[in-house]
Amino acid sequence: MKKLIAAASLCVASFSVQAVTTVPEYDANAGKQIVESVCAACHGMNGISPVPSQPNLGGQNVKYLYKQLIDYKTGYRKNGIMQSQIANLSQQDLADVAGYYAEQPVWNVGYADPVTVQDATKLYLGGDKSRGVIGCAGCHGPDAAGNDWAAFPRLGGQHAEYIATQLKLFRAAGREDDITSDEQKRINDADKEGEVGMMQTVAARLSDRDIRILSDYISAIH
Template sequence: MKNIFKQAVMAVGLIAAAQGAVAAGDAAAGEAKVAVCAACHGADGNSPAPNFPKLAGLGEKYLIKQLQDIKSGSRKIVEMTGLLDNMSDQDLADMAAFFDQKPLQLSGAKELKVRVNSGIEVDGLELGQKVFRAGNPSVGMPACTGCHSPRGLGNSPAGYPRLSGQHADYIEKQLRDFRAGNRVNDGDSKIMRQVAQHMSDAEIKAVANYIAGLN
């Protein structure tokens, strides 16, 4: 687990170095550039559909990186194929700034039962809270709070996104994709892949649901 935390610190430095060359985003300029995003993510970045992430308030650095990765192809999202091809780095920074200054609307958690590896059904909210706040030391999985803050608000200067209020289905899919190696844009440190590889299906579903109601 210590190695994971060390790699997280390294990842922060790499993210900052990679984004330092991009001028600060202009939210006002970004408003005119995000029209294409509205159909899936909502005009204010609050997607109504659980398969499309909410972008509002995620953190400007994180959003810039995701847009750059999608444009370059290092993060493959079929629905966004070609949509960013004609956008400059400044355009992407402006779009990120626009969405980051929008308030995120909470999705909300729900009562949930999940079946753990022993076959027993447990309270999903309790398990989700435990995973988020304490991780699972028995398998070397750190708490989510270390990078994403106790309230799930993220660490914008470090490039770690806000999680609280995000669609549970979306968070669950991202964790499964990191675990399976289908999403690999968490940097050379592989911080999210290393965390997700220790998570069971029940833990992923439970923590995604818990995060959706955090504020």
């Protein structure tokens, strides 16, 4: 119970952290030009990625998109390809890109496995008290549409492969005994380095099966 209370407290704290994300006034047309030359190969011009390992971005929360791009720019979120792609972009460029993708139609690409959908639904909506896992819906919503104000991302319809990878990166960061290299950990759910964010706390308690069925389920929420 204490673990659940601590996790819930982290969820409340992360609302205040994410809510301070302020996106500069952006020019979606300028963003479109950057996307065409820099981003479209992996994420598509309309934000629907042709590569399951890369995220769909169309219709995503603009605050979330901007924060992730800034985190890549500063190295707080690590990915060699992303960091090299945006190395020469300014903060205004990043805002323009985020704004452009946020204005694109939302993706709908996944289909759930009927064999595991019941277990996944319970885990997504209500978590598992016996293991201190809180439900994903508390932050991302029962329809997985995210929270625009708090900059919690839309997840529904996202590529299952991408979701699974991110959960594993968060899990590696959330487990103190994990020997995975820093390059294979994701810590940018926390306000600053050295703190433990909500996603790290939740993912640290997920098994490989949890991640597999959750990813499959989330990808099918349209």
